[in-house]
Amino acid sequence: MNIHDIIKKARDGEQFTKGEVIEMLSYPTTSAETALIMGEAGRVSRELTNNTAEVHGQFALNLAPCPVNCEFCSFASQYGIFKDPIELSVEECIAYARQFDETPENTSVFLMTTANYDFGKFLEIAKEVKSIMKNGSYMVANVGDMSEKRTRQMKDAGFHGVYHAIRMGEGSTTKVSINQRMKSVRNFQDAGLVVGTCVEPIGPEHTNEQIAEHILLAASFDPAFSGAMRRITIPGSDLENYGMISELRIAQIVAVTRLATPRSVIGNCTHEPNVIGAYAGANLFWAESGGNPRDTKEKTEEGRGLSVGDCAVIFKEADWNVHTGSSNYFNKKHAVLAQPE
Ligand code: SF4
Structure with missing residues (x-):
């Protein structure tokens, strides 16, 4: 299949095979073929959203050494970056949520915790946060794997999505299997929570075949958004020697993710926010505050984290409008697909 066939297939909205996804990922980042793929993905993304991108805000309820020890994460207890657990008070959580929620461009507030955070406390704080959020903003959880019972409790606490x-x-750099992750996705969706996802964290050691498999796996459960994120090197981590892929390479992967994902999924994220990613079809960025698994600062707003306004400026530099009001990406009901066991 040459590049003209690929662009025609994308224009016709047809589903790409795994082999075709690998082919798109295999072009050099600096090639004319990749430029065409990024341009077409940007066109599709803009068409699906009426050229209107979204910014969501995330903050961490805690910052603690995490025993799950994912090799790419600054919270991993084995790296000793964060030695003493810090938990935000209810008041601090409300202040962070307000900070995001009061900006017109923020449409969803994400509450993140490490895997060992107390679930009862998580629900209590979530209810308090939800009570101060403006009508139409969605509260979203970024937490570990969850049982059916817990996903229902999260829905009852006011979460709209995860x-x-x-x-x-997964299963090598993390201690969690793909099956366990997929079981949680089904539990969330069965509880009525809308799931957003991303192909992440991508490093130079990942093959095009591995990336293609993850792009298609993410597309298989009809998420609110998919997308792609590169791994940020944590100094002293096991993965440090691999280094990082470039912004141009992650933009290429973002573009391929857009083209290989059904049009029913209108959101396409990238992280961290950048103009070339927005040009290549990313239409969702995150602002961040508090603890951040890609940062070694306690408050990422003093480090790598951008504000809602910063993210909106980057979108505008790529000639996107920025959405205000309820998230269009999360405003969907999942058509739950049959998943392999
Ligand atoms: S990614 Fe999550 S589960 Fe893994 S070490 Fe970091 S906080 Fe723990």
Whole structure:
């Protein structure tokens, strides 16, 4: 299949095979073929959203050494970056949520915790946060794997959706299997929570075949959004020697993710926010505050984290409008697909 066949297939809205996804990922980042793929993905993304991108805000309820020890994460207890657990008070959580929620461009507030955070406390704080959020803003959880019972409790606490990713290297760089992640995705969806996802964290060691498999796996459960995120090197981590892929390479992967994902999924994220990613079809960025698994600062707003306004400026530099009001991406009901056991 040459590049003209690929663009025609994308224009016709047809589903790409795994082999075709690998082919799109295999072009050099600096090639004319990749430029065409990024341009077409951007066109599709803009068409699906009326050229209107979204910014969501995330903050962490805690910052603690995490025993799950994912090799790419600054919270991993084995790295000793964060030695003493810090938990935000209810008041601090409300202040962070307000900070995001009061900006016109923020449409969803994500509450993140490490895997060992107390679930009862998580629900209590979530209810308090939800009570101060403006009508129309969605509260979203970014937490570990959850049982059916817990997903129902999360729905009852006021969550509209969750972020859940099947990580690159799941089961080797993390202690969690793909099956466990997928079981949680089904539990969330069965409880009525809308799931957003991303192909992440991608490093130079990941093959095009591995990335293609994850792009298609993410597309298989009809998420609110998919997308792609590169791994940020944590100094001293086991993965440090691999280094990082470039912004141009992650933009290429973002573009391929857009083209290989059904049009029923209108959101396409990238992280961290950047103009070339927005050009290549990313239409969702995150602002961040508090603890951040890609940062070694306690308050990422003093480090890598961007504000809602910063994210909106980057979108505007790529000639996107920025949405205000309820998230269009999360405003969907999942058509739950049959999943392999
Ligand atoms: S990614 Fe999540 S589960 Fe893994 S070490 Fe970091 S906080 Fe723990």
